[in-house]
Amino acid sequence: MxxxxxxxxxxxxxxxxxxxxxxxxxxxxxxxxxxxxxxxxxxxxxxxxxxxxxxxxxxxxxxxxxxxxxxxxxTKVDYKEKQLLMEYEGLNEDAQKRLLTYAKKLGELTKMEDLTWEK
Structure with a gap:
């Protein structure tokens, strides 16, 4: 090839x-x-x-x-993951950093909500 x-x-x-x-x-x-x-x-x-x-x-x-x-x-990724990656790649560096921060915070919030529901 x-x-x-x-x-x-x-x-x-x-x-x-x-x-x-x-x-x-x-x-x-x-x-x-x-x-x-x-x-x-x-x-x-x-x-x-x-x-x-x-x-x-x-x-x-x-x-x-x-x-x-x-x-x-x-590479096993579904359509939504590919879509998210393409959106990320289209952002400038500052926006990429902000998006990663948002994602981390959302993950933390979700874990806290899960703990609250378990009680």
Whole structure:
């Protein structure tokens, strides 16, 4: 497989759309389309973003080591989890930090409510 083929294979394996992948990686849809139609490889400055979103090492993406149909790490997330992740990825860094703080506080509040109901 080529680098581009690996990217599209992993996008599919991860259950992502090309648009969701592009948004999460900060890559324009036209660029992704060029990879597919023209067989272009991504530029070096995009490799780390691609690897982050696809949860794969740069070595694996570039060499194919560990990427084939039997060795791809299975990611088990449901639709709501994917939706939440895509929303998170679309936020700036400050908003991401705030969202994580909100989530932690909500978890603490839920635990306190559970304890109250148990009494």
């Amino acid at each position: 080529t680098i581009t083929e690996r990217i599209f294979f992993l996008i599919k394996e991860r259950g992502l759309s090309q648009n969701a992948f592009g948004k999460a990686a900060g890559i324009a849809p036209s660029t992704i389309s060029d990879w597919k139609r023209k067989g272009h490889n991504p530029s070096a400055d995009k490799i780390m973003d691609i690897c982050r979103v696809l949860e794969v090492s740069p070595e694996a993406l570039l060499t194919g080591k560990g990427i084939d149909e039997t060795e791809v790490k299975e």
